[in-house]
Amino acid sequence: MVDWIVFLAGTLIALSGAIGVVTLPNPVHAALSLVLTLFGVAVLFVAQAAHFLAVVQVIVYAGAVVVLFLFVIMLLGVDRDEANIGAESLRAQKPAAAVIGVASIGLLVALSQVNFTTGAPSTAGAADGPGTNVEKIADSVFTRYVYAFEITSVLLVIAVVGAVLLARKPKPLTDEMTA
Amino acid sequence: MTQAQGAVLVDKASSGPGGQWFLAVAAVLFTIGMVGLLLRRNVIVMFMCVELMLNAVNLTFVTFARMLNDIGGQVVVFFIMVVAAAEVVVGLGIIVSIFRGRKIGTTADNAVLLKG
Numbered sequence: 001m002v003d004w005i006v007f008l009a010g011t012l013i014a015l016s017g018a019i020g021v022v023t024l025p026n027p028v029h030a031a032l033s034l035v036l037t038l039f040g041v042a043v044l045f046v047a048q049a050a051h052f053l054a055v056v057q058v059i060v061y062a063g064a065v066v067v068l069f070l071f072v073i074m075l076l077g078v079d080r081d082e083a084n085i086g087a088e089s090l091r092a093q094k095p096a097a098a099v100i101g102v103a104s105i106g107l108l109v110a111l112s113q114v115n116f117t118t119g120a121p122s123t124a125g126a127a128d129g130p131g132t133n134v135e136k137i138a139d140s141v142f143t144r145y146v147y148a149f150e151i152t153s154v155l156l157v158i159a160v161v162g163a164v165l166l167a168r169k170p171k172p173l174t175d176e177m178t179a
Numbered sequence: 180m181t182q183a184q185g186a187v188l189v190d191k192a193s194s195g196p197g198g199q200w201f202l203a204v205a206a207v208l209f210t211i212g213m214v215g216l217l218l219r220r221n222v223i224v225m226f227m228c229v230e231l232m233l234n235a236v237n238l239t240f241v242t243f244a245r246m247l248n249d250i251g252g253q254v255v256v257f258f259i260m261v262v263a264a265a266e267v268v269v270g271l272g273i274i275v276s277i278f279r280g281r282k283i284g285t286t287a288d289n290a291v292l293l294k295g
Contacts, residue, residue, distance in 0.1 A: 001194070003194060003195025003196060004195060004196055006195075007195065007196045007200065007201075011204050014204065014208060015204070015207060015208065018211040018212065018215075021211075021215060021227050021228060021231060022211055022212075022215035022218065022219070022228065027221055027223050027224055030224050030227055031227065034230065034231070037231060037234065041238055044204065044238055045238075045241055047195070048201065048241050048242060048245045049245065050241045050244070050256075052253070053237075053241060053256050053257065053260075056257065057260070060260055061230075061234075061260070061263075065263070065264065065267050068267060068268070068271060069223065069226075069267075069271070072223065072274060073223055076223075078223065078278065093217065093218065094218065096217065097214050097218045098214075100217060101210055101213065101214035101217075104209075104210045104213055104214075105206065105210040108206030108207075108209060108210060109203050109206045109207070111206070112199060112202030112203050112205070112206050113199050113202075113203065123249060123251060124249055124250050124254065125250045126249070126250065127244055127245060127248050127249060127252075127253070128248055136250045137250060137253055137254055137257065139250075140251065140254045141254055144254075145254055145258075148258060152258065152261045152262070155261070155262065155265050156261070156265055158265075159264075159266075159268045159269050160268065162268075162269050163268045163269055163271070163272040165272075166269065166272030166273055166276050167272040167275045167276065
C-alpha cells in the first residue's frame, strides 16, 4: 500500500513538472519545473531501491545542472516569454508535434506493457541480497566497468576544455595590439 | 513472450506497483520531453526537454535493473549522468555562443549563424 502511495506521489511530481517545462512560457519557470521533475524521478528511484542514484540525481541534476541552466538564462537575459521575443511557432509545428506525440506515447506505453525482456539476469551482480546499494554499485564500477569509469574522466576534461573554448569571447583587436 | 528463454521477470515488491507501471511513467515522461522539444522555440527550454527525455530513459534503466535483479542497469545510469553533465556543459557553451550579440528573438534557427 505504502509503495503505491510513494509511486503515485513520485509520478505526480515528475509528470506535473514535465508538463510545466513544456508549457510555461518563461524559461526561469521552466527550469524550476525541471527541478520538480528531477525530484519526482528521484522519488521513483528510491521506490525501486536505487538509493545511490536518487542521491546523485538530486545533487548532480537538481543541484548542479539546473543551477547551470539558471546561470545561463540570467547571464543571457532571456528570462522573457517566447511570445514577447517574437519567436512564434512555425507553420504546422503544433499539429506535427501533436501527431508525433500521440503516436509516440501509444507506441511506448504499449511496448512497456509487453513482457519482452530477454537474456540472463544478474550478469553484473544481483541488485538485491546482502550489502547496501552503494556497495553493490561500487563493486561493479570499480571492477567490471573500471575502464569505462576511467574514460569518463577524460570525457569530463574534454567537456570542460570545450566549454571554455565555446563560451570564450573572441578577443577584439585593441589599439595597442594593432599599433 | 514466454519465459522459456530464462528471463524471469521477478518482481520482489509484489505488494507495490510492478515494473510495467514505472515503464509506463517513463514512456509518458519521454513523450512529454519529445513534444516539448518539437513545440518550443527557445533553445534553452528545448535543451531542458532533452534532459527530460534523458531522465525518462534513466528511469527505464533503473526499472529494468529491478525487474531483472541486475545492478548493471544502475551502473549504466551512473555513467549516463556523467555523460549528461558533460553534455550540459558543452551544450550551454554552444547556446551562449548562439545568443552572443543577438539577444532579441533568438531561436534554434539562429544556430546556422555559427557557421564559419
